[in-house]
Amino acid sequence: MRTARLAGLATALVMTVLVSLMSAPAPSARAATTEASWGSVNAKNAVLKRGCRNYSYRYAVDAPTKGDWDLSVRIMRKGRVVWFGYLYEGPSPEAGVARFRLCSSQVRPGRYRLEAVVSVQDGREVTESELPVDTFKLRKPRRRR
Known part of the structure; x- marks a missing residue:
């Protein structure tokens, strides 16, 4: 009796999973491509100062499709992700300077990658594009003699 009940529950679970998979949107609807023409991000090399400090990066968004970016x-x-940020149309201009905050207790001097993805939503359709990656260095402060 218990085995029949478990088999019925397992069948119901499998059917629920199959129905949810069949009704999910196609994965290609949100596939990201890499398009330099959609914009850029870049950061200059900087000195990693003691404590928590703000550093800046430049961005430009030029999405070729209509909608909100x-x-x-x-x-x-x-x-490993050491910082994450988010800009959106409205309060953010299409190009400008934004800031990120890093703490010397959490990061080390070295080379970092600045990665970005532009998403444009027009109604229910979302189109994404990865921007070209930029690299920058954070170096130790020079010691005074």
């Missing part, structure tokens, strides 16, 4: 930005080091 947003820009997801992350700073990576050795495959």
Whole structure:
């Protein structure tokens, strides 16, 4: 009796999963491409100062499709996200300077990657494009003699 009940529950679970998979949107609807023409991000080399400090990066968004855009930005080091930020149309101009905050207790001097994805939403349709990656260095402060 218990085995029959478990088999019925397992069948119901499988059917629920199959129905939800069949009704999910196609994965190609949100596939990201890399398009330099959609914009850019870049950061200059800087000195990693003691404590928590603000650093800046430049961005430009030029999405070729109509709709509302947003820009997801992350700073990576050795495959690990060390900072994440988000800009969106409205309060953010299409090009400008934005800031990120890093703490010397959390990051080390070295080379970092600045990665960004532009998303444009027009109604229910979302189109995404990865911007070209920029790299920058954070170096130790020079010691005074």
